[in-house]
Amino acid sequence: MTPGEQFDLWPVDGSGYSVTSADSVLDRGGDEGSFEVASIAKLFVALTAMIAIEEGSLELDAPAGPAGSTVRHLLAHASGLDFDSDRRLAAVGARRVYSNTGIEMYAAHLEERTGMPYGEYLRLGILEPLKLSETVLHGSPAAGMRSTVGDLEVLAREFLRPTLVSDETLHLARTPVFAELSGVLPGVGRFDPNPFGLAIEIKGDKSPHWSGTLTSAETFGHFGGAGTFLWVDPVIGIATVALTDRAFGGWAMRVWPGFSDLVVRTHARAT
DSSP states (O other): OOHHHHHTTSSOSSEEEEEEOSSSEEEEEEOOSOEEOGGGHHHHHHHHHHHHHHTTSOOTTSBOSSTTOBHHHHHTTOSOBOSSSSOBOSOTTTSBOOOHHHHHHHHHHHHHHHTSOHHHHHIIIIITTTTOTTOEEOSOTTTOEEEOHHHHHHHHHHHHSOSSSOHHHHHHHTSOSSTTOOEEETTTEEESSOOBOSSOEEOTTOSSOTTOSSSOTTOEEEEETTTEEEEEETTTTEEEEEEESSOSSHHHHHHHHHHHHHHHHHHGGGO
């Protein structure tokens, strides 16, 4: 079975996927229309942070969020903030508490530092330079975004071979931060440790993992509650995007890992 044949069996109504290397699209199928992407939006957050660091507008160790927290804590889900409120569930740096609120506080801090709305910074820093004309932020920087397979494969290639920032700066985003922290990966399970970079999830030794069993431990990216994912494996040099119109649930963990394994078997040697 090919990845495309497996993809066609997914229990969804609308969906599309792409597999890309740093140079070209290796495989693509399904619907090329616009989808809600949910937490894939955090990959854009990561890039805004890296751009702001390079231009001198952002310092990772600057205070931001709850007392004792920094920009680094907010981006790494280590501030202790609740998922969707400013309630404190843990001390700063004590455990990995996945928090959209923390990402929103980062965006507010970036606005304060740059004097520019987050959406405008996103547009000028990422969307226009990469020509992502079908990507729209319509809500929270953490999850309120629509995009297409075509736009997200361009984003995936940017993570494989950056043009907006240096390789060294991008490496900051995909390197585990507070690497020892344990916590829950929503919808998947508790992991000790539960590695995250700066607004980016890192596979590490997590099992099961939504990117399958054949992607490397350095694989990074994000899945979204809208039934979407984007993973990048810098070791084998490919990235995969999948968008659907069905909310994340048990169905996704039944089909995503096997699909990703097929992608690796089929396309890793093509890079």
